[in-house]
Amino acid sequence: MRSPIRIVFEQRSETPKHLSVLVPLLSVVAALVVGALFLLATGYSPLETYSNMLSDGFTSSRGITDTLGLSTVLICTGISAAFAFQMNLYNIGGEGQLYLGMIGGAWAGLALGNQLPTFVMIPVVLLVGALAGASWILLPAFVRSRLGTSEIVTTLLLTYIAASLVKHFVYSPGSFFVTKNSAFPQGRLVPDSASLSGIGDTSLYPTFFLVILIALVLFWVVKKTEYGYRIQVISDSPRAAHYAGINANRTTMSVMLISGALSGLGGAVLIIGPFGRLDPGIILLGYGYAGIVIAALARNNFSAIIVSGILFAGLRSGGDKLQISTDTPIHIGVMLQGAILLFALGGEAFRRYHIHAVRTERATQ
Amino acid sequence: MTNASHEVAKGPHHASGAAPSALSAHSIVKRFPGVLANDSVDFDVLPGEVHTLLGENGAGKSTLAAMLCGLYQPDTGYITRNGERIALSSPRAGLQHGIAMVHQHFRLVERFTVAENVILGSRDLSYKLNRSELEDKVAAVAESYGLPIEPGATVGDLSVGQRQRVEIVKALYQGAEILLLDEPTAVLVPAEVEKLFENVHAMTKAGKSIVFISHKLGEVVEISDRVTVLRNGRVTGHVSGRGTADTKELARLMVGRDIELTTQRASHATGHEILQIRDLSLTVGGVNVLSDISFNVHAGEMVGIAGVAGNGQRELADTIAGLMSPTSGSISISGSMTTDRGPIHARELGLAYVPEDRLGMGLVPSMSILDNLLLTRDRRVVVDRTTVRPEATRLIEQFEIKANGPDHMARKLSGGNAQKVLLARELSGGRTATKLLVVCSPTRGLDVGAIETVRALLDDARSAGQAILLISEDLDEVMSLSDRIFVLYRGSVVHETPGESAQLATVGAAMAGLKPEGKS
Structure with missing residues (x-):
């Protein structure tokens, strides 16, 4: 009443199509602006930093293959997060499931790699990794579907256990995963049959195309199949699902397991290339957490995740290289990631509401 | 009602032309996306009067009431209280002007006692609540209007009629002079309706104004001193006189045509x-x-x-x-x-x-309507929407569903059309x-x-x-x-x-x- 201008949130009956594209784009731009403020405040030139990032991430040929290579795992964790999110199941433990996928993939490679040929080993490594990832969400999925326990807490906490598990397998003496009699504890490389080399000596591996294919298949599954229909009914109206005789518990269980398997697949992909071994360095990289942001930016649309995953990979790999070429702190990439998530979530308000300012005098005319 | 009530009804309306109405709306316009909810609506209520807003769902009566109590603000037009122009920016501002709304869906905390619910939202409470004193105060307010209520009872244990009474007491406790009752009889059994009407009379006798919102003709005729009929956001008529209004006339004003509701029963022998x-x-x-x-x-x-x-x-x-x-x-x-x-x-x-x-x-x-038709049917592994589409189009036509085709989202249907989609699906048979x-x-x-x-x-x-x-x-x-x-x-x-x-x-x-x- 006192202020002459009032901000009015008017619920939209329909979201205009252009906003679905515009809001994510502007979220990225807004995050870059915020990042620029930090760069300025700490004495770096934002323009120079961003143009370096751009060329290191997207425009040079080495940059492009590095970006696509990194996007492979990020698209995995992105579709993993989105698959659960679309049913309002917040699996934020993709990070831990990714570690398990790496452990499982490395185990399969080390245990079976010498006996089986490559064309068998690659699917085996991926499959064991996916199963290991799914196993890590089995307990959260069970208690969520039976008792309604928040999966947010359980999946998150299991991530810390998964991180300890990785360290245990690498640092405990005589571990199956490490090189025997080595002075420095390090994961053992899987045999050649269980890994691939980058295409044309780049860091882009054939698994990239497999992951793209999986994303597209999921897109189709959700839009066209009975399973996708069921997911949509449950996520929008659990009571309607009950009414129609749809078993929500079973679907909750399967959706969470698939989500875990996709993150696990991301871990196994890293064994096939470029890591080739169980590496505790994965714990610092946060690929699983990045998947949450990628899914949010793409609004859980599986084909859009391919785009947002590649975008993120570019920001990350460009940011990582900055530190080598200049002395810009490596964390600018991670910081941008956080800022993009905030703006993408905040931008939802613009999609849902028509926000405008009105003069209050007018209201009483 | 007796003939005498007609005289009473005339009382406040005609006795003093100078007495300003307790609350008036002047040329109110309110627009929502795609809907003109109120189109230059004029409305006023006198002290000690029951003035009914009659109209079908979607006629704009709840929207008008929401503006009268400060829940919404009009796009154009203004509201006066005792002849003075007021701006109602929130329900709290409405309360400060003595206007309170009793919503159709009660807004009570079930785990709280009656007294606790009544004082909820009061701003002049001391840090430490003196329960017995508050309960006495609440009981005193309730009794003065003949509203029997037990201030110490837990609201969760009360019947619907009693809960409604709590809402009314709450409004009175907050100093309401004008009460807006939104479809108050929708949840009551006949005996409770009678009790409510007694309470309404007690309140009007004490000089309170009641804005009664309803679409049930019989009770409207019984309780109202005046009736304002709304249709499609416009006022289609004013009728005055308690107990004398013609329900047929009101129905015509409300719907815009004569209505015959069928009362048929199975004339044939029933089967197995x-x-x-x-x-x-x-x-x-x-x-x-x-x-x-x-x-x-x-x-x-x-x-x-x-x-x-x-x-x-x-x-x-x-x-x-x-x-x-x-x-x-x-x-x-x-x-x-x-x-x-x-x-x-x-x-x-x-x-x-x-x-x-x-x-x-x-x-x-x-x-979409199409996908909703599939809800109770047998869907294959890959949902076959192309063969169901013609059927969806046919059902939309047959049931006269107002929609832009089978892809129209269910959420965007009006209540009546949503119900028709549901009936279309269930009556047309699914699995068998x-x-x-x-x-x-x-x-x-x-x-x-x-x-x-x-x-x-x-x-x-x-x-x-x-x-x-x-x-x-x-x-x-x-x-x-x-x-x-x-x-x-x-x-x-x-x-x-x-x-x-x-x-x-x-x-x-x-x-x-x-x-x-x-x-x-």
């Missing part, structure tokens, strides 16, 4: 038993929700279940539909047991179920041809035109030999359509009567739990 319920009991969390219910519904027959909301109707429907498992007893459809076999099994035997909560249960709001139709409150919230259509559809289904179980809180509806009527009270059938010879007073008393003659 389709639904058989034997000694059905259901206990939820230690409470007997249904006890020992047994009845049959035959082909070509409509059985009505009357009762006040919350007496086990929803659970009865859900149990028949296979959504809940009974604690004991059995249900069979067309001779096959369906107890404990789930909803899909029941549907395969010919069940169709129109639940009370359309958008919350019967339809998936974010899905429909034999048994269970419908809950099929016309609740619909405008008179849509009610006509829906009742005609039910009648057609009955004529086509379907067995229909009609569960409704609308007593008029149950009485005018059913071949047989059962009254459900606290989970038991307390009264049974043929539809033709049913007496409103007897059925109403049974609904209120007063034991009538006959079945106990």
